[in-house]
Amino acid sequence: xxxxxxxxxxxxxxxxxxxxxxxxxxxxxxxxxxxxxxxxxxxxxxxxxxxxxxxxxxxxxxxxxxxxxxxxxxxxxxxxxxxxxxxxxxxxxxxxxxxxxxxxxxxxxxxxxxxxxxxxxxxxxxxxxxxxxxxxxxxxxxxxxxxxxxxxxxxxxxxxxxxxx
Amino acid sequence: xxxxxxxxxxxxxxxxxxxxxxxxxxxxxxxxxxxxxxxxxxxxxxxxxxxxxxxxxxxxxxxxxxxxxxxxxxxxxxxxxxxxxxxxxxxxxxxxxxxxxxxxxxxxxxxxxxxxxxxxxxxxxxxxxxxxxxxxxxxxxxxxxxxxxxxxxxxxxxxxxxxxxxxxxxxxxxxxxxxxxxxxxxxxxxxxxx
Numbered sequence: 042x043x044x045x046x047x048x049x050x051x052x053x054x055x056x057x058x059x060x061x062x063x064x065x066x067x068x069x070x071x072x073x074x075x076x077x078x079x080x081x082x083x084x085x086x087x088x089x090x091x092x093x094x095x096x097x098x099x100x101x102x103x104x105x106x107x108x109x110x111x112x113x114x115x116x117x118x119x120x121x122x123x124x125x126x127x128x129x130x131x132x133x134x135x136x137x138x139x140x141x142x143x144x145x146x147x148x149x150x151x152x153x154x155x156x157x158x159x160x161x162x163x164x165x166x167x168x169x170x171x172x173x174x175x176x177x178x179x180x181x182x183x184x185x186x187x188x189x190x191x192x193x194x195x196x197x198x199x200x201x202x203x204x205x206x
Numbered sequence: 207x208x209x210x211x212x213x214x215x216x217x218x219x220x221x222x223x224x225x226x227x228x229x230x231x232x233x234x235x236x237x238x239x240x241x242x243x244x245x246x247x248x249x250x251x252x253x254x255x256x257x258x259x260x261x262x263x264x265x266x267x268x269x270x271x272x273x274x275x276x277x278x279x280x281x282x283x284x285x286x287x288x289x290x291x292x293x294x295x296x297x298x299x300x301x302x303x304x305x306x307x308x309x310x311x312x313x314x315x316x317x318x319x320x321x322x323x324x325x326x327x328x329x330x331x332x333x334x335x336x337x338x339x340x341x342x343x344x345x346x347x348x349x350x351x352x353x354x355x356x357x358x359x360x361x362x363x364x365x366x367x368x369x370x371x372x373x374x375x376x377x378x379x380x381x382x383x384x385x386x387x388x389x390x391x392x393x394x395x396x397x398x399x400x
Contacts, residue, residue, distance in 0.1 A: 055367055058367050058374070058377070058378070059367045061381075066378070066381045066382050066385050068374075068378040071375070072371050072374070072375060079382075081382055081385050081386070083385065083389065092389060092392060092393050092396070093389065094335065094385055094386050094389045096335065096338070115332060115338070116332045116335065116338075117332050127332075200393075201393065202334060203332075203334050203335050204334065204335060204336070204386070204389055204390045204393055205334040205335065205336035205337065205341075205345070205390065206390065206393060206394065206397070
């Protein structure tokens with residue numbers, strides 16, 4: 042508990058434990074290292090991901106909350122905004138300031154007033170509503186756009202498989 | 207008059223074409239044929255290797271410049287960062303490198319997570335959640351698993367934050383496992399209905 046980052050992460054952990062948002066469980070893998078978290082996000086209702094649960098790893102930089110953590114799904118997640126290696130591409134995880142490509146508003150990007158909870162909620166809504174403009178998984182994005190039934194079928198099969206059924 | 211002009215022009219055009227052809231050939235082959243004549247420059251390996259740190263230094267100063275162009279200029283001046291910097295600052299544009307010059311430099315863009323760069327990295331298929339969290343023992347017999355009621359869950363939520371570190375870790379683990387098992391039960395029930 043010596044640094045600003047540790048204190049902040051401890052507070053966020055406490056908050057997420059006492060008042061967890063619906064469908065989200067998150068906390069450090071071990072309290073000995075508060076900079077590595079594991080979160081589980083439930084698939085949003087009404088999306089093809091409904092019924093699934095998706096584990097993800099969050100890694101925090103030493104200068105958190107000035108800089109955002111990175112987030113990586115630890116399961117197969119076929120989604121336009123998730124790289125095939127599991128890394129999540131979402132504006133809230135991008136370093137503060139203006140986007141050099143002018144795609145995103147500065148307000149959408151990371152800033153110290155955001156939190157782990159907000160990240161996880163944003164990712165949950167991203168899962169439900171993919172952002173077609175900046176695909177991380179081009180094949181998934183194309184399938185989502187052009188062959189929606191096939192996309193949903195594949196996602197549902199992945200969900201089922203991930204639950205060991 | 208007209209006759210003499212054409213008889214002069216055709217050889218001229220031919221000469222220009224031939225000289226131009228050799229000039230282009232010489233230019234394209236230069237980086238390869240160049241290296242044996244200057245073996246003293248230690249930063250070159252096969253005329254290609256340019257210190258990445260030097261390229262990064264110049265890129266940091268002039269982010270608008272193409273990294274390949276910088277690499278080319280560094281190679282031509284023997285890897286001198288000050289010389290390249292001086293050249294850019296003096297307003298003389300850097301030479302466009304020939305197409306045959308393809309140094310192996312990781313571009314900054316792909317490092318930053320461009321879609322093409324990272325998407326190519328494929329990962330092996332992940333194990334399912336039951337395997338991942340060692341829950342095999344808790345899914346065997348149907349009905350054996352005690353399903354917590356809504357009241358119990360509410361109770362658990364209220365007293366969620368324990369003063370004891372181990373108890374907190376245990377609590378988090380339990381919530382995580384319960385979330386996965388609940389999802390599985392729900393999915394099983396849905397399939398049972400269908």
